[in-house]
Amino acid sequence: MADACDHDPADGPLDPVDVLDRIVYLLDRRLEEGRRVRAYANARDLVAELDPDELRTRHRERTLTELPGIGPATSAVIAEALDGKAPKKLTELEATNPIDVGEGAELRAALRGDCHLHSNWSDGGAPIEKMAEAARALGHEYMVLTDHSPRLTIAHGLDPDRLRKQLDVIDELNGRWDDFRILTGIEVDILADGTLDQDEDLLDRLDVVVASVHSKLSMDAKEMTRRMVMAVASPHVDILGHCTGQKVPGHQRPIGKSDFAGRVGSSFDAEVVFAACARFDTAVEINCRPERQDPPDHLLELALEWGCKLSIDTDAHAPGQLEWQPFGCDKAARHGVAPEQVVNTWAADQLVEWASAHPT
Numbered sequence: 001m002a003d004a005c006d007h008d009p010a011d012g013p014l015d016p017v018d019v020l021d022r023i024v025y026l027l028d029r030r031l032e033e034g035r036r037v038r039a040y041a042n043a044r045d046l047v048a049e050l051d052p053d054e055l056r057t058r059h060r061e062r063t064l065t066e067l068p069g070i071g072p073a074t075s076a077v078i079a080e081a082l083d084g085k086a087p088k089k090l091t092e093l094e095a096t097n098p099i100d101v102g103e104g105a106e107l108r109a110a111l112r113g114d115c116h117l118h119s120n121w122s123d124g125g126a127p128i129e130k131m132a133e134a135a136r137a138l139g140h141e142y143m144v145l146t147d148h149s150p151r152l153t154i155a156h157g158l159d160p161d162r163l164r165k166q167l168d169v170i171d172e173l174n175g176r177w178d179d180f181r182i183l184t185g186i187e188v189d190i191l192a193d194g195t196l197d198q199d200e201d202l203l204d205r206l207d208v209v210v211a212s213v214h215s216k217l218s219m220d221a222k223e224m225t226r227r228m229v230m231a232v233a234s235p236h237v238d239i240l241g242h243c244t245g246q247k248v249p250g251h252q253r254p255i256g257k258s259d260f261a262g263r264v265g266s267s268f269d270a271e272v273v274f275a276a277c278a279r280f281d282t283a284v285e286i287n288c289r290p291e292r293q294d295p296p297d298h299l300l301e302l303a304l305e306w307g308c309k310l311s312i313d314t315d316a317h318a319p320g321q322l323e324w325q326p327f328g329c330d331k332a333a334r335h336g337v338a339p340e341q342v343v344n345t346w347a348a349d350q351l352v353e354w355a356s357a358h359p360t
């Protein structure tokens with residue numbers, strides 16, 4: 001779809017569904033506000049359902065905007081596509097906020113997968129297969145699907161039954177590719193007392209477990225340290241997700257263009273937490289989300305001093321966000337991280353074997 005920008009009208013119309021889908025991808029990539037993305041996603045879904053003849057008639061009679069949810073912006077895109085012209089909105093988005101990699105190029109090239117991402121089973125915006133196709137298109141050999149755990153109700157966390165169902169769905173989807181695999185996983189909530197928000201037997205079944213703090217971020221540092229160490233020491237936990245929970249000012253949405261005030265991360269004894277990560281062979285995540293950029297530099301340096309393994313993950317909630325790994329790779333490269341210490345530079349089998357063999 002990227003070459004739609006050079007489309008020659010003489011070659012006939014563009015498929016409005018493909019064009020709208022690409023616009024959704026690019027809006028997500030630049031972390032556009034949800035309601036704006038939804039306008040294009042809704043238009044895409046509506047057009048996909050519509051009889052093509054009716055669409056062409058409406059375009060000719062200029063009644064596209066009479067369709068529910070089609071406004072001036074989305075109807076302009078549909079009209080341009082049907083006329084075989086590169087839609088202005090698409091051309092503009094392709095040209096803005098491309099995710100370029102700098103000093104982390106070597107690391108990015110070494111990454112074979114992404115260990116932290118969400119589907120619409122929890123709070124992501126796309127079905128599992130769409131996330132998988134996007135990850136595969138980026139050259140990944142695998143992705144670990146890590147939807148949220150039950151107590152994160154705001155994010156539609158998966159209870160044990162839904163997670164079991166998801167495992168069956170993944171099993172079926174994996175029959176589709178011989179060059180790509182969806183690994184099973186979870187982003188399990190680290191509860192205030194340090195326990196994990198999912199059944200032990202289920203955690204045991206999953207290929208890779210990311211554990212993160214999402215609630216009571218401002219609790220006392222001593223308590224927070226104990227809470228995180230308990231999780232890190234669990235034989236089920238493989239990766240410590242966004243360790244501070246910080247949100248960087250001005251980076252909410254779209255990228256770099258807001259006055260978002262940010263959020264101070266939680267306080268904990270990082271020496272103790274990273275020592276535990278090293279001791280229990282739990283990787284520290286470099287979270288690539290532009291508004292997270294977690295851990296901050298001084299903590300990444302400390303994790304490296306302790307010899308912790310790392311995982312460079314997007315925490316993508318939409319296909320376009322899977323492109324964010326360069327942010328984390330550049331940061332890791334600035335700290336002299338070697339590809340071998342990043343667990344998602346490993347092949348899927350090696351990753352799964354490591355994840356199932358933690359010291360206790």
Ligand SMILES: [Zn+2]
Nearest residue numbers: 187212241242
């Ligand atoms: Zn999280």
Ligand SMILES: [Zn+2]
Nearest residue numbers: 116118187315
């Ligand atoms: Zn997440």
